[in-house]
Amino acid sequence: MTTSPVRVERRVGQRFPYSLALSLRQPLGSVEGVGFTQDLSSRGVFFFTDAALTEGAEIELTLRMPSEITLGESMPVRCRGRILRVVRSSIANNLRPGSAETKIGVAVRLECYEYLPDPSADLTRVASLHSHHEDEQFPSHSSVRS
Numbered sequence: 001m002t003t004s005p006v007r008v009e010r011r012v013g014q015r016f017p018y019s020l021a022l023s024l025r026q027p028l029g030s031v032e033g034v035g036f037t038q039d040l041s042s043r044g045v046f047f048f049t050d051a052a053l054t055e056g057a058e059i060e061l062t063l064r065m066p067s068e069i070t071l072g073e074s075m076p077v078r079c080r081g082r083i084l085r086v087v088r089s090s091i092a093n094n095l096r097p098g099s100a101e102t103k104i105g106v107a108v109r110l111e112c113y114e115y116l117p118d119p120s121a122d123l124t125r126v127a128s129l130h131s132h133h134e135d136e137q138f139p140s141h142s143s144v145r146s
Contacts, residue, residue, distance in 0.1 A: 014041060015039045015040070015041045016039060016040050016041065016066065016068055016069065017038070017039050018037050018039065018040050018066060019036055019037060019038070020036060020037045020040065020063050020064060020066070021034065021035075021036055021063065021064075022034065022035050022036065022037060022045075022047060022061050022062060022063035023061070023062045023063075024049065024051060024053075024059055024060065024061050024062075025059070025060045026053070026057055026058065026059055026060070027058055027059075027060055027080075028057075028058060029057070031051055031052060031053065032051070033049050033050065033051030034049065034051075035047045035048055035049030035050075035051070035106070036048055037063070038105070040065075040066070040069065041069070042069050042110070043109065043110055044081070044084075044107065044108060044109050044110055045061065045079075045081075045107075045108050045110065046105060046106065046107050046108075047061075047105070047106055047108070048103045048104065048105055048106070049103065049104060049106060050102055050103055050104070053083055053086055053104065053106055054083065054086065055083050055084070055085060055086050056082065056083060057082070057083050058080065058081070058082055058083075059080070059081055059082070059083055059108055060078060060079070060080050061078070061079045061080075061081070061108065061110075062076065062077070062078045062079075062116070063076070063077065063079075064076050064077070065077040065113075075115055075116070075118055076115075076116040076117075076118055076119075077113050077114065077115055077116060078113070078114040078116055079108075079110045079111075079112070079113050079114075080110070080111055080112050080113075080114075081108040081109050081110040081111050081112075082108065082109050082111065083106055083107070083108055084107045084108065084109050085105075085106070085107040086104055086105070086106055086107075087104060087105035087106070087107075088104050088105075
């Protein structure tokens with residue numbers, strides 16, 4: 001008797017194939033690093049890094065979430081989650097042929113998000129909503145009568 005190679009998809013959110021830069025940090029450890037995503041959804045991410053990460057650990061990732069996931073504008077987001085799987089394979093290590101770096105693949109289940117201020121946002125749009133009249137300024141000391 002043979003079994004069929006049918007696998008059940010356990011992912012809830014749609015996965016998007018994005019190669020995005022990210023920074024990472026383990027809140028309870030001293031591990032910090034950078035990496036890049038292979039794919040991303042609202043519930044999880046798979047990324048490559050050379051940081052020494054372990055399965056089961058909590059992790060904090062900061063990246064620019066694309067509009068397909070935020071359902072609005074793309075924006076910087078800090079995500080917290082748990083490492084589900086660490087993959088040390090020839091695929092992960094052959095990302096850059098001839099590279100001496102050892103990359104590992106990391107699967108993370110995202111548990112919460114924090115939207116960060118966007119330093120690239122156009123603040124002139126907000127400033128134009130407020131009128132600035134010279135005569136409405138606070139009086140200077142020289143114009144105040146005693």
